[in-house]
Amino acid sequence: MTANLISTTATRPAPRSPLDAEELGSNLWRVLDSFLARQSEVLRSVSADLAVLGEALSALLAKGKRLRPAFLYWGWRGAGEPADNSVVRAAAALELFHAAALLHDDVMDGSDTRRGMATAHRRFEAGHRASRLLGDPAAFGRAAAVLLGDLCMAWSDELFTGCGLDPSRLARGRPVFDLMRTQVMGGQYLDLLEQARGEFGVERARSVIRWKSAKYTVEHPLLLGGSLAGAPPRLLDAYSAFEVLLGEAFQLRDDVLGVFGDPRRTGKPAGDDVREGKRTVLVALAHERATPAQRAVLAGALGNPQLTERELHRVREVLAGTGALGAVERSIQRLTERARATLAAAAVPAPAGDMLQELARTATVRST
């Protein structure tokens, strides 16, 4: 109902979305589709039994928001380079890398749902059960999803390296691509560790955000696009400043959605982050401001896989009642405004400047 209300009030026709403009959306899909078709042939040459791997990946890729490819693409266009199929292939490589990270993340978190579907490891697990195979179905599902993530990671690299940009351009982008991979995986380990330590510090939560997600979602893709294009240092600096701010806003939005989001929109069950015990800035702020009774609610709920709807409701009350939710919403707004002002000052040429402004909105808006 709320969703309907929001969509009917959007009467002003939206500018062409940065996810679709210049046929980015359909070109990305075409690139991914034909790349996967080629890899499926390779897998089929090993055994017909491997077809299931390509199918599972296609299903996951079909539902992606593709923010990262869009940042890369507009980072390239903002440096004055023309629309080009090679850069779309480089952008598609980021989507494959992201799929690899999600596949492994879901195994590590034991998540059931991703992008509104059963997670890959649960699908393999169900296939094992349906075929009455030997051994533990859950272990089989996890192993298959780890392998699919590995394939996806190798394919991401294959697509990036073979995207068709000339070697000197690729060599400029490589260090950004490499740094992104190392930092995001390091950040994920840090995230694991913070959950296991049960820390509640705001600064620590901010650090996890920064490495695990903010840099990875916005900073590196945009810088990668700019670097591949050979953008001047002045523009790369503006990209960095823009994305450091925006990346944090994006992750704060993600944290809020992880507790308050509508499952039909997030594609994940309500409260999954609470069940997994994620130490987000939102939770850390609430913990800082909470009464002993409110702290007890948080402590009892975080990392509790059997969390009920009623307990989740109480967690939401604590997050809102302590003022943590309001503080995070204000942070998101402030960070996004500063990011957009920074970008505006850099006078990125049309249409990339407007598209990046619009991406900033898309990545942080309340209803996505």
Added chain:
Amino acid sequence: MTANLISTTATRPAPRSPLDAEELGSNLWRVLDSFLARQSEVLRSVSADLAVLGEALSALLAKGKRLRPAFLYWGWRGAGEPADNSVVRAAAALELFHAAALLHDDVMDGSDTRRGMATAHRRFEAGHRASRLLGDPAAFGRAAAVLLGDLCMAWSDELFTGCGLDPSRLARGRPVFDLMRTQVMGGQYLDLLEQARGEFGVERARSVIRWKSAKYTVEHPLLLGGSLAGAPPRLLDAYSAFEVLLGEAFQLRDDVLGVFGDPRRTGKPAGDDVREGKRTVLVALAHERATPAQRAVLAGALGNPQLTERELHRVREVLAGTGALGAVERSIQRLTERARATLAAAAVPAPAGDMLQELARTATVRST
């Protein structure tokens, strides 16, 4: 004691090993060591807590046999190219890729031991316990090892791409590197599936070998070295013929060691392959020839994680008693001889020709 006996009887000075000649061994170690030191800096810039990742990887790499890098290196030298540090870096990338595959493989199989040490996921699990962290120590250990494998996979690619060979050489090697990754992961999925199906067919077991291991250990590394060197098609064909034969012999040897090997030499507990239920050619042949009573022994032991020393002994008796062990030993010998004859006919220039002959011996010999 056995180890002592063997080393004192080796009176004839061995030819310089292909793993050490031309300083390959020490150069490889230097490359890996300095690459890891650089990556550890990147991880440290994220958080000091990440130092443990680099340490776990160093420990694993220190104990590797490094067959794959040696095949790559001598494949390059055999094409007439000089010793070169860039190709050593490309070879080291294969060792990192192999480490990634082992890290994930051990998580999937739930193995406790690798290269004579606790597996990485068990070490992370023990660290979790020792620090009295929250949550399930085993799940933490698995997640950390998956992430370390992901890092290793990305680093392998980073080292390969940045090895210093010029872009035209790299472009010749790329398709081999890419195909290797897709085929080995596809082969691993096939292996999982065959275990879960509980199949005993010799042909199916041979197919798993072929994709999961034979091509990956010998064929692709050697072809990769030859391709990077720009070897003529005639030599690449000879490499292929050599390695198809040798790769199968290598994997058959590995299967025998998985049941009969001395843990002090294999670095894994005796009978781990039986506990995991691996459908090897050795097992498939025994199954084909077994009496009903012998089949019952196999069926009860394969995939039984609680297998006792006594039950393992009975499995060994079945494998030997059915004649399967003897048949596999004869296959190894025949395949290795044919591989060596094929290589001899190709007249690969010195010293690479001798080194590849010696590698063929090392990879398939009974006592390693």
